Amino acid sequence: MPLRFHNTLTRRKDLFEPLEPGRVRLYTCGPTVHDRVHIGNFRTFLFEDVLRRYLRYSGYEVTQVMNITDVDDKIIRKARAAGVPIGAFTAEFTRLFFEDAAALGIEPAEHYPRATEYVPEMVRLAMRLRDRGVTYERDGSLYFRIASFPGYGKLSGIDLGGARDGARVDSDEYEKEDPKDFVIWKAHREGEAWWDGELGPGRPGWHLECSAMAMELLGESFDIHTGGVDNVFPHHENEIAQSESATGRPFARYWLHAQHLVVGDRKMAKSVGNVLALRDLLEQGADPLAVRYLLIAAHYRSPMQFTTDALAQASAAVGRLADLHGRLRAAAGAEEVERAGEADVAAEAGLSQRAEASFREALDDDLNTPRALAVVFGFLREVHSRLDAGVPTAAAATWLVRLREWDRVLGVLRCSPAEVPQGIAALLREREEARAQRDYARSDELRKTIQERGYAVEDTPEGPRVKNLGAT
RNA sequence: GGCGGCGUAGCCAAGCGGUAAGGCAGAGGUCUGCAAAACCUCCAUUCGGCGGUUCGAUUCCGCCCGCCGCCUCCA
Incomplete structure (x- = not known):
């Protein structure tokens, strides 16, 4: 089953073929660490996480780069307002970003380059552009001349010819030949962070960061570049212009863009004032896995x-999936599971194989997570049904393997077995005794006590089953 | 004004030419000391509206209505 992605560059679903067989080089635009990253941002990062997980599930080795933009206008302004050195300011928000990402089960990328650590590379790239004659200088800043790049607009579809009515022009900028020309190197201004070098004192433009770091870590041409839709123009368009102007080679081959998370008909954004951070939701008692599930339950586009x-x-x-997981684990028994191990595919029941084919078919089709989840729930119902009918534990073991394999992509299964504390176990035993003696009043009272301590008791033919109500 | 996207059941959300996936909630049933879980059944003659193309359209085309994003930093 061929893997296909909707490519912003072609506006079609393109067959995916990496430059190097078996290996995918992926660049994912990361956060600008001037504030807490909100869940709208995380929708995109989760899309990218599922993307890398599915590529790996499909057998590719993945090299992912996610940049951390740790110097820009906003950072400089906010850090100054807070009276904190820029480094300390960004370090804190970077830490919080990683903390939230981990809570959401996002797999670490191979590289997290900080913009401030790649300034020499950016300067080198800027020099290449200058040598090519596609830049010009104004008051110490270096600008890219978009008129020099014939392919300008191929990603976003903007038409260069027409003047931009309604488009505002940053009054803060110095005179540019064309309003769409963008800054590559910003001249130093009093009180701002700056670096010295061949280009004179100043700091890199935002677009230059991504190009330089991507080329440095992934090469001049690589496979996939992703980000939110709001990056299509101008950020990604400009990255293409400067990268391809410098190298004369195609930059990224597949461009994937995630749509926004919307709250009350407006995109979630600081400027709108409707942002929610992961922490806000957790403080309201949300399960991070539920947040993850929610954000991958809609198609990314x-x-x-x-x-x-x-x-x-x-x-x-998420609770239903956890229940199935728990039931399969109990039904299979630890020993069988280990023996079923790895991918005992041949021994799997036809149910697993059919479901697996559908699961892959869904994700192969431009990462259709909602469809994949529908497959998982169809499987869930069928498995429960067969378990109700009393299937042999060997089959349960293969189903358990299937479910866990899928979770390598989805990452929504609770994996901690939720050990029952001693005190709860004692109460459970006491309750079982009461039930044996048909003392149901006592039994119900004990259930209530157990529940107050955060555990639910469910009676089954095999004995009581306990669920941790506050589990993560 | 240019470019792009959305409008599918109470809610979230797939499908995008062949007669409406899945989840949540809801109703009935099986099971159960009770409860829960699980399972079974039901829950959009209909996909913002109006036309058109077609044997056939939620899916294609046109127009209209409502809404959003980008064009300035932004996932």
Whole structure:
């Protein structure tokens, strides 16, 4: 089954073929660490996480780069306002970003380059552009002349010819030949961070960062470049212009863009004032796995509504998956599971194989996570049904393997077995005794006590089953 | 004004030419000391509206309505 992605460059679903067989080089635009990253941002990062996970699931070795932009206008302004050195300011928000990313189960990328650590590379790239004659200088700043790049606009579809009515022009900028020309190197201004070098005192433009770091870590041409839709223009368009002007080679071959998370019909954004950080939701008692589930439950190219109601629904869905996981684990037994191990595919029941084929088919089709989840739930129902009918544990073991394999991509399964504390176990034993003696009043009272301590008891033919209600 | 996207059941959300996936919520049932879980059944003659193309359209085309994003830093 061929893997296809919707490519912003071609506006079609293109067959995916990496430059180097078996290996994918992926550049994902990361956060600018001037504030806490909100869940709208995380929608994109989770899309990228599922992307890398599915590429690996499909057998590719993945080299992912996610940049951390740790110097820009906003950072400089905010750090100064806070009276904190820029380095300390960004270090804190970088730490918080990694903390939230880990809570959401985002797999670490191979590289997290900081812009401030790649200034020499950026200067080198800027020099290459200058040598090519596609730049010009104004008051110590270096600008890229977009008129020099015939392919300008191929990503975003903007038409260079027409003047831009309604487009505002940054009054802060110095005179440019064309309003769309962009800065490569910003001349030093009093009180701002700056570097010295061949280009004179100043700091790199934002677009230059990504180009330089991508080329440095992935090569001049690589496979996939991703980001939010709001990056298509001008950021990604400019990256292409400067990168391809410098090298004369294609930059990224597949451009994938995630749609926004929407709250009350507006995109979630600081400027709108409707942002929610992961921490806000956790403080309201949300399960990070439910947040993860919710954010990958819609296709990445569709705008997605965020409501607390939808989050509660996601939580219920995650709970059902956890229940199936627990039931399979109990049914299979540790020993069988280990023997079923790796990918005992041949021994798997046809159910698993059919479901696996559908699962891959869904994700091969431009990473259709909602469809993949529908497959998982179809499997869930069928497995429960067969378990109700009393299947042999060997089959349960293969199903358990199947479910866990899928979770390598989805990452929504609770993996901690939720060990039952001693005190709870004692209460459970006591309750079982009461039930044996048909003392149901006592039994119900004990259930209530156990529940107050955060555990739910469910009676099954094989004995009581306990669920950790506050589990993460 | 230019470029792009969205409008599918109470809610979230797939499908995009062959007669509406999945989840949540809801109703009935099986099971159960009770409860829960699980399972079974039901829950959009209909996909913002109006036309058109077609044997057939939620899916293609046109127009209209509502909404959003980018064009300035932005996931």
